[in-house]
Amino acid sequence: KAGVTQTPRYLIKTRGQQVTLSCSPISGHRSVSWYQQTPGQGLQFLFEYFSETQRNKGNFPGRFSGRQFSNSRSEMNVSTLELGDSALYLCASSFGGLETQYFGPGTRLLVL
Amino acid sequence: GQQVMQIPQYQHVQEGEDFTTYCNSSTTLSNIQWYKQRPGGHPVFLIQLVKSGEVKKQKRLTFQFGEAKKNSSLHITATQTTDVGTYFCAGRESGGSNYKLTFGKGTLLTVNP
Numbered sequence: 360k361a362g363v364t365q366t367p368r369y370l371i372k373t374r375g376q377q378v379t380l381s382c383s384p385i386s387g388h389r390s391v392s393w394y395q396q397t398p399g400q401g402l403q404f405l406f407e408y409f410s411e412t413q414r415n416k417g418n419f420p421g422r423f424s425g426r427q428f429s430n431s432r433s434e435m436n437v438s439t440l441e442l443g444d445s446a447l448y449l450c451a452s453s454f455g456g457l458e459t460q461y462f463g464p465g466t467r468l469l470v471l
Numbered sequence: 472g473q474q475v476m477q478i479p480q481y482q483h484v485q486e487g488e489d490f491t492t493y494c495n496s497s498t499t500l501s502n503i504q505w506y507k508q509r510p511g512g513h514p515v516f517l518i519q520l521v522k523s524g525e526v527k528k529q530k531r532l533t534f535q536f537g538e539a540k541k542n543s544s545l546h547i548t549a550t551q552t553t554d555v556g557t558y559f560c561a562g563r564e565s566g567g568s569n570y571k572l573t574f575g576k577g578t579l580l581t582v583n584p
Contacts, residue, residue, distance in 0.1 A: 390570070392570070392572065394574075400576075401559075401574055401575070401576035401577055402514070402559065402561075402574035402577075403574075404571050404572060404573065404574075407570045407571065409570070414570045415569070415570045415571040417571065418472065449513060449514070451514075456570040457563070457570065458519075459504070459516045459519065460504070460506075460514075460516060460561075460572065461516070462506075462513040462514045462515070463513065464512075464513050465513055
């Protein structure tokens with residue numbers, strides 16, 4: 360079974376731009392969660408989607424948004440990028456949301 | 472909101488020594504999961520503990536869930552260089568449907584051969 364895939368793997372943007380990251384979960388998994396990982400803050404939960412509905416949201420500003428499509432693929436968008444948004448963005452999929460989280464390789468975003 | 476604290480932040484050991492990382496939650500957890508992230512990699516699931524006082528073993532790794540379901544530990548016996556990485560605990564707050572997993576900041580383990 361193919362694992363979780365994320366695209367792109369690396370991204371360089373400048374302040375004020377926006378970015379869209381994509382995540383394809385393991386086949387059959389309907390829950391997708393997004394996390395931001397930084398050296399200082401560790402892994403922080405952004406949001407979780409199941410069947411195209413956001414079920415939980417972390418404490419991030421409204422510049423961070425996401426969506427999920429009918430095939431369970433998910434995207435997250437960050438608008439008006441700030442230097443502090445530089446991080447590794449990880450998505451994780453699971454069957455229903457409460458089980459083992461299978462992480463993708465992440466998208467490393469650098470904001471200049 | 473829920474906070475999960477993990478100590479120590481770093482641990483350097485000689486190969487063959489034991490290692491323990493501790494996890495404490497500000498709230499009661501429905502379950503706790505442990506993940507390992509190798510340098511340059513992504514978190515990989517190790518185990519999930521659900522019951523109060525539960526102890527699970529995976530070869531040299533022993534996981535415990537506290538009686539109050541607010542703390543947990545991971546103990547590695549006789550570390551090897553392959554154990555290098557960051558170990559994270561992650562908990563779900565008990566009560567209701569909660570799909571948010573709160574991670575500790577992790578313990579970075581380095582092993583000197």
